[in-house]
Amino acid sequence: MGVIDELLANNRAFAASLPAWHLDVRPSRRLAVVTCMDSRLDVFSALGLRGGEAHVLRNAGGVITDDVIRSLAVSQRRLGTREVMLIHHTDCGMQSLTDDGFRAELQQATGVAPAFAIESFTDLDADVRQSILRVRRSAFLSHSDAVRGFVYDTDTHELLEIFADEQR
Ligand code: ZN
DSSP: OOOOHHHHHHHHHHHHHHHHOOOSSSSOEEEEEEEEEETTTTTTHTTTTOOOOOEEEEEETOOOOHHHHHHHHHHHHTTTOEEEEEEEEETOOGOOHHHHHHHHHHHHHHHHSSSOOOOOOHHHHHHHHHHHHHHHTTTOOOOOOSSSEEOOOOOOOOEEEOOOOOOO
16 A cells, blocks of 8 residues: 555544534634745644644745745735744755755756756755745735744754844
8 A cells, every 4th residue: 555545544534533614714813834845844733723724835945936925925915814934944955955956966867957946055044034035025915024934943843033134
């Protein structure tokens, strides 16, 4: 049995264990969280969130790409969120590659240079600051002021706040 078959069995048990209920499509805490795809960060448990309370947008690194801005624009303008919480984390896979190196690897393997930016980083705090600024400066968002950035420690499970104004 493949992994997905196991998960389907898990879902059958999960669905059978709960009554059906309907929640509003608009997140009740009016919050969007942007974070990494890292498998160790259980966003709902780590933040004490429950279903129906927040949007959670994830990609490699938790970086603010055009597609994240697209999702945040929908989240804010159509689905009522107001605050944005950005979470990077220690020991991130994006710290183990470089933009040039990974781009060359993809091009070498496929013959095609990717059109997207790789968005690797070495300095976690600096990348959180960059992400805060990208949200703040996006003209597409209706609420770009209430954005805060954090680094999650994947070993201790603690969040450390990073302030955008500490420019270097
Ligand atoms: Zn990561």
